[in-house]
Amino acid sequence: WEGYVMIYARGLPDGSLDPAFGDGGFARLAFVHPDFGIPYDFALGTAAALQPDGALLIGGRCYLPGHWGTCIGRVRSDGTQDTGFGSNGTVSGDIGAEDMALQADGRILLAGKCDDYCVQRLLPDGSPDTGYGVNGRVTVPMGPRWDEIRAVKLQADGKLLATGLCWMQATGSMDFCTVRINTDGSVDSGFGVDGIAHTRATPVEYNSLE
Secondary structure (H helix, E strand, C coil): CCCCEEEEECECCCCCECCCCCECCEEEEECECCCCCCECCEEEEEEEEECCCCCEEEEEEEEECCEEEEEEEEECCCCCECCCCCECCEEEECCEEEEEEECCCCCEEEEEECCCEEEEEECCCCCECCCCCECCEEEECCCCCCCEEEEEEECCCCCEEEEEEEEECCCCEEEEEEEEECCCCCECCCCCECCEEEECCCCCCCCCCC
16 A cells, blocks of 8 residues: 555553554554545544544545645544445545544534635535535635634534634734534624634644633
8 A cells, every 4th residue: 555544543541552452552544535546645643533332533634746635534443444434434525624523413523724714524424414514514714815723612502613723814914713603504693703703813823622
């Protein structure tokens, strides 16, 4: 296999690798571009979510020259790849995923960048949830360039808070922007100004939301 893979490990309480997980404690996921049918040149894991059945969803960004994409796979509790998820165990998309959230009904929310703020929702089997946003995807324009979600958090009412970095043309600065998205994928206009809250930022990374 040529190209990069995502590698995850499971440890025991004493910090040693769990030999019952994958290959000596490691699980490996390889991804293929959905249009070109070739392995990605680069794979970076950025998020993981543990499902109630003990399976692990592993997501992140994959890269071919000129193209960032979303990669997500499902690993069973023993570390083997779940080939019933997506296409032979993996799903690839066209946003650069930075974070992930798991709904109580098993639906999967992926968030990241596509020049704007982008959120994609998948059904439990990895197929797009076409009832969310437009064909399973929500795009929220923030600034004129380089906007990306860095972290998401589900509220108790099912709405999604997504925060990250946005370029503000008026100030010539990179700010923090947070948007709240309704359960159907529409922007919650009752949050901030038209659904978006802006905060002036210092030049630091913003990778969590509490």
